[in-house]
Amino acid sequence: MTAEFWITQTFNGLSYGALLFLLASGLSLIFGVMRIVNLAHGSYFLLGGYVGLSVIWRTQSFALALLAGALAVALVGAGMERLFLRRLSGQTLGQVLMTIGFALIFQDLALLLWGGDPYSLPVPAALQGVVIVGALRFPRYRLFIMAVAVVIGAALWLALDRTRAGAMIRAAVDDAEMAQGVGIRVPTISLGVFALGAALAALGGVIGSGFLGVYPGLDFEILPYAFVVVIVGGLGSLPGAMVGSLLVGLLDNFGKALFPELAYFTLFAPMALILALRPTGLFGRT
Amino acid sequence: MTNGATPSSDRPPTARAGLAAPATTIIPGIITAAGVALVAPLLSAYPLTLLTQAAIVAILAMSLDVLLGYTGLPSLGHAAYFGVAAYAVGILSTDYQRGFLTCLLAGVLLAALTAAVFGLLAIRASGTYFLMITLALGMVVWGLAFRWVSMTKGDNGIAGVPRPELPLPWSLGAPLPFFYFTLAATLLAWALLGLLVRSPFGLTLMGIRESETRMRALGYHVWLHKYLAFVLSGTFAGFAGVFWAYYNGFVSPVDVQLVTSVETLLMVALGGPGTLAGPALGAAAIVFLKNFVSVYTKRWLLILGAVYIGVILFAPRGVLGAFRREPRR
């Protein structure tokens, strides 16, 4: 194991963590406001990837693909929340079954529309290739992902911390009933947060398709990662999602590199341990 | 105020849904089982296969209901115990050529052990956190099944699990004797679980479902009762997993994946939590639906997804709380 190995793997882990942050921050916010365990969140990632792919085929524009993927899936998420999930408020089991139902439907629709072949999203030339630092080679695309995650993370943090809407979201996360009581329109907040969470996941999906590819089954493959991030970080906590994403990205990468046979075990077992010590996650309120 | 469980208060949905098992399900249950057993010889191989599958999955659904319907704990990782036992059978019967009894014991014990370890982590949490933790623990098992290739053969799965050879006049390789064999196992599980939920211990589980704070005030060590329920439930899921491995002849990560756990939840929700016959029927309904629909259309995932949503939307009372509207006495 050379220093090169450690640096490269750390880089890969952090960039994967950055991608996970896009996926998991939305899941965490959605849970924070609505206490919904959304099993369709991986589907947003998948759908985002496919929509982005179709757009890029027609327009050759990566930027348009990002925008269209995020917007389309935001609409899907908003529709799910407004028409279906809202009426199940407080019914944990009903929500779980409902969201898994949607996940199955999305999976099948994606198969119907885009077929079963795996695709890779064409990446703009500017993001291809590697940056060479001494003996080390860093793929530009992974650097791009990290940059996007930093920008999105900072924007989310600023929005939550500094804006009126952010203050209302935080109030709803703290205590939805209380927030409703002081005149915050929690249903509107819920709708917005759900759409935002779906959009972030879809953004992750478009970007992720550039190096993971997009294929049937990606939704249920990526979903557990989002859950582990949120569980480790603490439900409803943005800093938790950040730290959780990086931790999970690193654990996953080093797990796969060092103990390939136990890769998922090295991911999930530390999570179980954290839960045993802190049942509400690292940043969750007790 | 730490307590607030008035009869009309907003209790968790799992708790609201279930009720004490009406004893009346025993007779219809026996009649159904006897009817199916009588009809079975007239059936061709395919429906017989489905019946066998339904019988095994019914055990899994009933085992989950001990947690969900009776204790009020929504486990989202129940496939783990089912799958651990199936893998034990798969590995022991192929790589080590062990017989039925060894495999049965090993499978059930391993499932119980897994539940005993996972329970230590999960039982501390409640509500949504319990759901998330059981989901994550289930993923641990899935991860091992998927990646621990030297043991589990990874994504390829373990093929060629032979049917059990027992000193019986009929070979269990044939569909009909194997169906009777699994039906006997289902009836045994039903009887044992039926006794369990009607026993004093079963009553304490329903008490926990209704009000943990009251149970504590009465002097119960609530954690211990939940933990025992968790382990017992996992043990019976393992019992189902043993038969599943023999039935399929094949064990793969699919058996321990999240979707399998959620499907089991759907079966319980569909049949009515808090009864045993309900989830068993729910299991049969889903097995038949999945198989029949997939014969006629490739779009069966779409339809299954719609079933999930339809059950929740259109029958939340009738299905999630099938026995809620009992007449006022």
Added chain:
Amino acid sequence: MTEPFALRLQAVSKSFGGLRAVDGVELAVRPGERRALIGPNGAGKTTLFNLIAGALPVSAGRITLFGDDVTGMAQHRRAARGLARTFQITNLFPTLTVLDNARLAALARTPARFAMLRPVRHFADLEARAREALAAVGLADRADTRVRHLSHGEQRQIEIALALAGRPRLLLLDEPAAGLSQAEAQLMTALLHRLDPAITLLIIEHDMDIALQVADHVTVLHYGRVIADGTREAVKADPTVREIYLGA
């Protein structure tokens, strides 16, 4: 009995964040005593009950039950020492029958609670104890009704029945007459009078009339502190108490 106190609290305090809900409470209840705990809303009465029962941990102080230190002891182990309680907000098993509610109360702390392979209805002694507790509160004929179908008054009586079924030595009653009509409250008072005199009673009651009818001794709690303690006559005459209650 050599132990002079059924229940003894020494400098018991409980803080929630910065708020001291219970502040250095001293309390000594003799066996067989009927003690009322009164005080205005927010005085810390229910919190004090939760501390005694073990539903909440104390922040400081010492709790002794029949001579044994139970300060750090889990709730179910305190119950095993003969402590039972009722809840201010009715806390029963709503979808179970009245008889099953009473059965659960009688079953607690018996080895049969772990019996798994015999139907509960085959446990005759259990049923007898359950029915006895129901008879004690006059609800024997409602045994097969589901608890949520009972009237509020009946549910309050079941609260008492569940506490009695465990055959407690010390019974904590949290506003047993909460939400009852005048007639129902009288029934409740009569029921409390009928209780086995060997049972030590600690009763929170908002209604001074009921409190003073049932109790021989009274402790007054105000902002988490004991401000008066004594026979009911002495407490009634206490000027501070009169100030708080009569709004002088």
